[in-house]
Amino acid sequence: MKYKAIIFDLDGVICFTDKYHYLAWKEMADEIGVYFDEVINNRLRGVSRMESLDIILERSEKEYSAKEKEEMAFKKNELYKKLLMQMTPADLSDEVKNSLDKLRAMGLKLAIGSSSKNTKLILSRIGLEGFFDEISDGTNITKSKPDPEVFVKAAQMLKLDPEDCLVIEDAEAGIDAAVAGGFDSAGLGEASKHGKVTYPLKSFADILNVVE
Ligand code: BG6
Ligand code: MG
Helix, strand or coil: CCCCEEEECCECCCECCHHHHHHHHHHHHHHCCCCCCHHHHHCCCCCCHHHHHHHHHHHCCCCCCHHHHHHHHHHHHHHHHHHHCCCCHHHCCHHHHHHHHHHHHCCCEEEEECCCCCHHHHHHHCCCCCCCCEEECCCCCCCCCCCCHHHHHHHHHHCCCHHHEEEEECCHHHHHHHHHHCCEEEECHHHHHCCCCCEECCCHHHHHHHHC
C-alpha cells in the first residue's frame, strides 16, 4: 500500500459543522453591527478561531482591543458549543462511517488533523470518541493552517514520516498546509480544485480507490 496512515481534517470532511460556525459568528457579528455572510464564512474554513474573528472584523470600522476580541471569540464559542449539542451520531454519514471502517480493516492508521479546539467534543457528539489512533487539533498547535504544524504533529504522534501519510482536506488552506509539510493530499469540495492537490475526490468514499 502507498500509505501507512490517513490524516483527516474534521470540519467539512468527517462532519459538517460549517452551518453551526456560521450561525454562531453571524449572531456575534449582528450584535456588533458588522456585515457577515456565507461568502465571508467560506474564508474561515481551516482557519483558527482568533484568525477567523480577524477576518470578520475586516468589515468593522471600530478597532477592538485584544481583551474585547478574546471576549467576542469566547462568546461565539459558547454559542457554537450550544449548537453542537444538536449533533448526534446520525450526523455521521453512512458513507463516512463505512469508509473509515474499510480503511481501518486495510490496516491503515487513522488520525485527525484539525484546527478546532472543539475536536474531541465534536467526535463524541457523532459517536467517534476513541475511534482515531491519534488526534492533533487546535489544542496542540500554535500556528493554524496553511501552516503545516497540525499535520506534522499528527505524523509525529503516529511515529511516521509525512510521505507515509495521506491528508484529506476540504479547505484550500488545508491543502497548502499539506504541501508545506511534505504530505500527499486528497481534496474534497473546493480543495479538489486546488492546483497542488494530489488526488481530487468527488466524494469521501473515493479515498478507498486512492489507497488501494
Ligand atoms: C476548523 C474550521 O476546523 O476549526 C474553522 O474549519 C474553525 O472554520 C477552526 O474556525 C477553529 O475551530 P474552533 O472550534 O476551535 O473554534
Ligand atoms: Mg475543513
